[in-house]
Amino acid sequence: MASIDTDARSRAGRRPNRLFKNMNAKLASLPMMFTALVVFLGGTIWTITYSFTSSGLLPRLEWAGLEQYARLWSSRKWLVSIENLAIYGFLSLILTLVIAFILAALLDRKIRGEDTFRTIFLYPFALSFIVTGLVWQWILNPQFGVQDVVRDLGWTNFNFDPLNNPEIVLYGLLIAGLWQGTGLIMCIMLAGLRGIDEDIWKATRVDGIGTVKTYLVVIIPMMRPVFVTSLVLIGSGIVKLYDLVVAQTSGGPGISSEVPAKYVMTSMFGGQNLGQGFAASTMMMLSVIIILIPWAYLEFGGRKRG
Amino acid sequence: MARAVSTRKKLMWTGLAWFFGLLIFFPILWTFLTSFKSEGVAIADPPVWFAFDWTLENYRAVQERSNYPLALTNSIVIALGSTFLGILIAVPAAWAMAFVPGKRTKDVLLWMLSTKMLPAVGVLYPLVLLAKWLGIMDSRILLVVVLMLINLPIIVWMLYTYFKEIPGEILEAARMDGANLKNEIIYVLTPMAIPGIASTILLNIILAWNEAFWTILLTTVSAAPLTKFIASYSSPEGLFYAKLSAASMMAIAPILILGWFSQKQLVRGLTFGAVK
Numbered sequence: 058m059a060s061i062d063t064d065a066r067s068r069a070g071r072r073p074n075r076l077f078k079n080m081n082a083k084l085a086s087l088p089m090m091f092t093a094l095v096v097f098l099g100g101t102i103w104t105i106t107y108s109f110t111s112s113g114l115l116p117r118l119e120w121a122g123l124e125q126y127a128r129l130w131s132s133r134k135w136l137v138s139i140e141n142l143a144i145y146g147f148l149s150l151i152l153t154l155v156i157a158f159i160l161a162a163l164l165d166r167k168i169r170g171e172d173t174f175r176t177i178f179l180y181p182f183a184l185s186f187i188v189t190g191l192v193w194q195w196i197l198n199p200q201f202g203v204q205d206v207v208r209d210l211g212w213t214n215f216n217f218d219p220l221n222n223p224e225i226v227l228y229g230l231l232i233a234g235l236w237q238g239t240g241l242i243m244c245i246m247l248a249g250l251r252g253i254d255e256d257i258w259k260a261t262r263v264d265g266i267g268t269v270k271t272y273l274v275v276i277i278p279m280m281r282p283v284f285v286t287s288l289v290l291i292g293s294g295i296v297k298l299y300d301l302v303v304a305q306t307s308g309g310p311g312i313s314s315e316v317p318a319k320y321v322m323t324s325m326f327g328g329q330n331l332g333q334g335f336a337a338s339t340m341m342m343l344s345v346i347i348i349l350i351p352w353a354y355l356e357f358g359g360r361k362r363g
Numbered sequence: 364m365a366r367a368v369s370t371r372k373k374l375m376w377t378g379l380a381w382f383f384g385l386l387i388f389f390p391i392l393w394t395f396l397t398s399f400k401s402e403g404v405a406i407a408d409p410p411v412w413f414a415f416d417w418t419l420e421n422y423r424a425v426q427e428r429s430n431y432p433l434a435l436t437n438s439i440v441i442a443l444g445s446t447f448l449g450i451l452i453a454v455p456a457a458w459a460m461a462f463v464p465g466k467r468t469k470d471v472l473l474w475m476l477s478t479k480m481l482p483a484v485g486v487l488y489p490l491v492l493l494a495k496w497l498g499i500m501d502s503r504i505l506l507v508v509v510l511m512l513i514n515l516p517i518i519v520w521m522l523y524t525y526f527k528e529i530p531g532e533i534l535e536a537a538r539m540d541g542a543n544l545k546n547e548i549i550y551v552l553t554p555m556a557i558p559g560i561a562s563t564i565l566l567n568i569i570l571a572w573n574e575a576f577w578t579i580l581l582t583t584v585s586a587a588p589l590t591k592f593i594a595s596y597s598s599p600e601g602l603f604y605a606k607l608s609a610a611s612m613m614a615i616a617p618i619l620i621l622g623w624f625s626q627k628q629l630v631r632g633l634t635f636g637a638v639k
Contacts, residue, residue: 081459081463081544083459084455085455085456085458085459085544086455086456086459086460086471088452088455088456089452089453089455089456089515089519090456090471092452092512092515093474093475093478093515096486096490096512097478097481097486097512099489100485100486100487100489100490101481101485101486103488103489104485104486104487104488104489107488116488116492160383163376163379163380163383164380166372166373166376167373168373168376168377168380169373169377170377170380172626172627173384174380174383174384175626176622176623176626177384177387177388178383178384178387179622179626179629180387180388180391180619180622181387181390181391182569183569183573183615183618183619183622184391184573184615184618185572185573185574185575185590185593185614185615186573186575187575187590187593187594188593188611188614188615191593191596191607191611192390192391192393192394192611193390195604195607196390196393200406201406201407201410206410236387236390240387289479289480292480293479293480296480296481296482297482297483297576299576300575300576300579303594304594317482318482318483318484318576321484321487322484322580325487325488326580331488334484334488335488337484338482338484338485338487339485341482341484341485342481342482342485345480345481345482346477346481349477349480
């Protein structure tokens with residue numbers, strides 16, 4: 058009886074409360090919404106608008122139609138940048154996920170000193186891309202880096218000089234990028250593995266399913282949310298790829314390791330060519346939207362509504 | 364974990380983990396060692412490991428050439444300032460999204476995430492123009508605000524995931540007892556969410572500390588943080604590896620120390636906030 062009573066009372070008390078709460082909720086989100094709207098939306102619209110102008114040294118509202126875009130897509134440097142980012146992005150996505158998962162599975166074996174390993178794996182993440190790029194520029198230096206060490210060990214024909222070879226310079230960047238970013242993803246995956254019920258392992262053992270197969274068939278599908286989070290983090294890192302390139306290769310040799318963000322920066326602040334920079338950033342935003350938004354809606358939006 | 368793992372297997376796994384650990388740690392260790400070598404020893408072939416004359420010469424040279432204390436102070440002010448400003452704005456917003464979810468909450472969250480994904484170059488020039496117009500280029504306040512904006516989506520997202528774990532009934536009880544919204548957030552919600560907030564703060568300090576894209580662009584001298592400091596050593600001094608290593612160590616030491624002492628919190632922050 059008493060419980061029904063309190064139930065009814067709280068229900069009655071909730072209604073005006075709810076309205077009041079909604080008011081407060083709107084007020085509470087206001088600062089965030091304001092900054093987000095003004096800066097992100099405003100800035101984006103501004104950039105897109107000026108990408109249709111002939112702005113050079115200074116932004117000018119002088120309509121030029123699609124001229125900047127035509128120039129952009131006939132620029133070889135831009136095409137190389139796009140291709141580089143696509144290759145780098147694809148490889149870094151796959152390799153980060155695979156390596157991070159294997160490392161996480163390794164640490165999940167309850168090995169001694171797990172905390173120490175986690176910290177070590179996370180350390181590269183605590184370094185900025187600038188430092189990462191510089192350190193790896195050096196390790197990959199043919200005179201005293203990896204190539205030299207391996208040659209001293211006896212393999213005198215060993216050739217690994219990615220930073221001076223336009224064909225493979227991207228892999229030099231990739232190694233440094235993986236080194237920097239894998240630890241974070243590994244930690245997230247480790248947490249995901251820890252969240253999996255011990256009974257599931259027992260059940261697969263009883264059914265005689267091997268460890269590797271258990272990971273592939275049972276565990277990975279269960280870790281779907283973890284993989285989604287990892288994808289978001291890796292993806293946002295890939296689009297931003299800039300400081301690593303600047304520190305490690307400066308886009309060279311030649312233009313072989315240029316990336317879109319660098320193209321934008323160079324046109325805006327190096328080439329006095331604002332319109333090109335705006336057009337290039339608009340293309341970058343557009344491609345991110347085309348790739349991400351539908352997928353993100355399926356992933357985050359759909360679940361709630363469905 | 365009660366999984367049956369034999370001792371031999373365990374040893375093998377530990378060995379494998381050590382191998383990977385050393386492999387990953389090697390570049391940092393090498394930078395550390397090189398920072399104490401003379402330039403000649405630094406590029407010696409074959410490389411010298413430990414048997415060299417340890418010298419502080421490089422640190423002295425870096426110190427003489429540039430203003431390390433200023434860069435360090437700037438980094439600290441910018442990282443802390445942007446993080447706390449972000450928390451101040453994000454806590455009420457995350458509270459609203461976690462406890463008073465409206466029809467639009469999911470959309471807002473999704474939108475926040477997508478702004479994290481959108482390339483920063485989209486808002487780059489308008490921000491530079493605005494800063495120039497306000498006359499605050501190369502000032503700490505500009506960097507505090509810009510880095511706060513850059514990391515705000517991730518702060519809100521992390522706080523939201525923590526707040527969701529807190530039962531709403533407790534807040535409701537506080538309200539029944541007559542707590543107003545301000546007191547509800549300050550005295551009830553915040554203390555319960557302290558671990559989550561601490562992890563968020565830590566992660567964002569690291570993100571802000573390492574942000575190079577914006578800091579290099581928006582500063583020249585007086586507000587230049589450590590990222591700019593180290594970048595200035597990259598191109599013209601490209602061949603002075605020992606000095607470069609010393610500068611790198613000076614730039615990363617504070618964050619490595621912070622990371623070592625707070626690794627439990629940090630890992631928690633990285634994992635909890637992301638997994639749920």
